[in-house]
Amino acid sequence: MHNYTVAQLVKQLQNKDVSSRELTQHYLDRIDAHDQELNSFITVTAEQALASADAADKRIAQGDAPALCGLPIAHKDIFCTEGVLTSCGSKMLDNFIAPYNATLVDNYEQVGIVSLGKTNMDEFAMGSSNESSFYGPVKNPWVTDCVPGGSSGGSAAAVAARLAPAATATDTGGSIRQPAALCGVSGLKPTYGRVSRYGMIAFASSLDQAGLMAQSAEDIALLLGPMAGHDPKDSTSVNEPVDDYTRLLNQPLSGLRIGIPEEYFGEGLNSGIETCVRDAIKQLEALGATTKAIRLPHTQLSVPAYYVIAPAECSANLSRFDGVRYGHRCEDPKDLDDLYCRTRSEGFGDEVKRRIMVGAYALSAGYYDAYYAKAQKARRLIQQDFVTAFQDVDLIVGPTTPSPTFEFGSKGKDPVAMYLEDIYTIATSLAGLPGMSIPCGLVDNKPVGLQIIGNYFNEAKMLGAAHQFQLATDFHTLAPANFA
C-alpha cells in the first residue's frame, strides 16, 4: 500500500477501497517500525492523526469530500501546528507547543488531509545535511551512513522510505530540492509568495517559501493547489489566482524549449551525476522538447550573495528569541542582558549562532554597503540572468546538486564546504523562481536529482514536463530496498 502514489491513494480513498483510518494506521505502523533507525520524525501525532482520519472517513461516506480528503501526510516541523510541539529542530523551541496553526496547515486540515506528525530538519532550516538538528541527524534511507540533505531532510527521508506518501517542506536556498535529490524523491519549491508564510517559522523572509515532496510530479500537482493562494495574514503572499496545477500534466512536450545552463556543468560536478542528467536531457528531447545551451553568467555570485542576505535576514528574524514570551529561557537570569545572552547561547546551535553573527556583521555600521547593499545588487544581476534566459526558453534544466549524498561528518568544520552543496539551487531562490527536483538515476546506489527551473508562476508547466518524464521513466518509482 505504501508504494502507491498520492494519485493512486486518493482514488482508493474515494472509491472506499481503503479507509483513511486504515491508511493512516498503516503509515503510523511503518513509522513505528522504521523511524527509530531513520529519525525522520521529531513528533508523531498518532492519536490526532487517527481522529482526523475518522473525521475524513465520515466526510467521504457523506459523499461530498474534497479530492484529497483522508490522505495522510507529514508536516515539516517548521510549520506551527496548534497544540503540537513545533520545534524547528532547535533546543530554543523544544518546549514550544504552537498556539495556532500555520495557514498552510489550516488549508490542509480544511480539505481533510491528515497529519501524521512533524518531520526532522536542520535547526531553523539552516543546513544542507540535517546534522544541525537538535534532535539528531536523519539518516538517508538509501545509504544509512549518509545524510538525507537538508534542511528538509526529515520530509525527504520519510517520503523516500515510504513512511508518508508526501510531506510539506520549505526552501530558502535549496532546502526542498537538495534533500529531494539526495533521497530520490520529487520536490517542488513554488514561486516566492505563492504559498503563505504565516505560521512558518522565519529564517530569511525574502527567500523562504513552502513547498512539497512526494514520489511523483503528479502527486505534487495534486497537493499544491490546496496549499497555495493569497493569505491576508502574509503580506508577501501573492494575490494572484491559484493555477490548476494538473492542467498541463498530459500535454506532450513537443514544442517545449529547454535551456541548459553551461554554468551548471562546470568544475565540481560529479561525473556520475553529469551522465544521469545528460541522459535525462536526452530523454526530454526524445519526448519532443528542444534544448539549447544558455548562459547564466552571474551564477558564481549566488552563493556569496546568499551568505550575506540569508544571514542578515536571519539575524533580524531570530532576534525575537529572547527568553521572555515563549521558548527556552535560561535559569536564574541576573539581569536582562544575562537573560538574553544565556538564553540564546543555550538555545541555539553552532550553525545558527554562526549565521546570526555573520548577519550581524554584514548589517553593522560601516559594513552595510560593502556587504548587504552589494549582495542585493548581485541578487538583481542573478535575477536578470534568468529574466534574459526565459525570453528564449520555457524551462531551464540541469543537476540539482554537484554530488550525491555524503557521509555524516564528512564536510568537516569548514561551513563553506557545506554551503557549496547548494551551488545550483541558490540562484533560483534568490530570484524567487520556482524550482523542482525529480529523480533521474542512481550513482553507486545514491539517488541523483534533475533540477527543473521555471519562470514565475509557471509551476504547472514544470510539473507537466516532470510528469511526462516520469511517464517515460521509472526512476521515481525506485525505493530504498531496506525499507520496502
Next chain:
Amino acid sequence: MNRDEIQKLAKLARLTIAESQADEVATSIGNVLNLVDQLAAADTDNVAPMAHPLDAVQVLRPDEVTEPDVREKMQAISPATQDGLFLVPKVID
C-alpha cells in the same frame, strides 16, 4: 577575524562565545567572510538593489481590530508570567 572582534560581534548578537571556542568560531566566520568577499569583484555600478523577488510593495489593510484577545493562550506557553504580565529581570533600579 580575531578573538576580540568575535567577542564584540557575539555581544552585538546577544550571544556568548566561550574563550575556548573563540578561535574556532573566528576561523569559521572568517571562512564565510572570505566566501562573501567574492562579491567585491562583481561590477554592480548602476544596478538597483533587489530586496524582494517580485518587487512587491507593502500592502495595507483597513485599520480595523481583527485580532481577538489571546493573552491567556499566549501566556500559557510563556516561561514566566505573573498577573497577566511577562516577567523579566529587574530593568530599572
